[in-house]
Amino acid sequence: MIRSELVQRVADANPDLPAKDVERLVATIFEAISAQLAAGGRVELRGFGAFSTRARDARTGRNPRTGEPVDVSAKRVPYFKPGKEMRERLNV
Amino acid sequence: MSETHTLTRADLSDVVHREIGLSRADSAATVEQVLTMMCDAMSGGQNVKISGFGTFVLRDKGERVGRNPKTGIEVPIAPRRVLTFRASNMLRDRIAEAD
Numbered sequence: 001m002i003r004s005e006l007v008q009r010v011a012d013a014n015p016d017l018p019a020k021d022v023e024r025l026v027a028t029i030f031e032a033i034s035a036q037l038a039a040g041g042r043v044e045l046r047g048f049g050a051f052s053t054r055a056r057d058a059r060t061g062r063n064p065r066t067g068e069p070v071d072v073s074a075k076r077v078p079y080f081k082p083g084k085e086m087r088e089r090l091n092v
Numbered sequence: 093m094s095e096t097h098t099l100t101r102a103d104l105s106d107v108v109h110r111e112i113g114l115s116r117a118d119s120a121a122t123v124e125q126v127l128t129m130m131c132d133a134m135s136g137g138q139n140v141k142i143s144g145f146g147t148f149v150l151r152d153k154g155e156r157v158g159r160n161p162k163t164g165i166e167v168p169i170a171p172r173r174v175l176t177f178r179a180s181n182m183l184r185d186r187i188a189e190a191d
Binding site: 003013014032037038039040051053077078082086089 | 103104122125129131139175184
């Protein structure tokens with residue numbers, strides 16, 4: 001399922017809502033989650049899962065093509081842990 | 093959205109209420125629908141790809157032998173399906189550059 005299909009399904013379930021609003025609504029939700037992660041925070045959606053960020057140390061990587069060493073600075077990376085209910089639903 | 097506060101459904105429906113102008117009840121209901129529809133797609137075996145955000149990828153794991161860490165007894169771990177999230181480059185960059 002891609003973003004536009006998700007928007008379509010929510011629109012189908014809410015015939016009174018203008019399609020434009022549904023589009024914005026879906027965008028708003030993912031923007032709020034992204035902004036929270038960028039601010040170093042956490043997002044917890046019971047039953048669905050939790051979004052957080054994890055620290056990665058600085059390291060010396062290599063350009064895979066040339067083998068040349070490159071410095072990769074410390075950074076945070078996004079992480080998602082599926083909720084209990086979600087994990088169970090995937091395995092029924 | 094301070095660093096210490098964890099964002100929840102209530103916060104998401106609050107943002108929807110403010111930005112889209114839906115009633116609080118409708119905002120809460122539609123946020124729940126979005127999550128439910130994503131969850132339904134995944135439990136039906138579909139990956140969910142949200143452009144600009146990331147992809148929820150299902151992976152099938154084969155059966156393997158595990159061990160009860162307390163007793164040391166070997167137990168078979170049944171094949172199962174797990175969910176991983178691969179953030180889009182846009183989201184990765186945004187978080188990496190945030191510091």
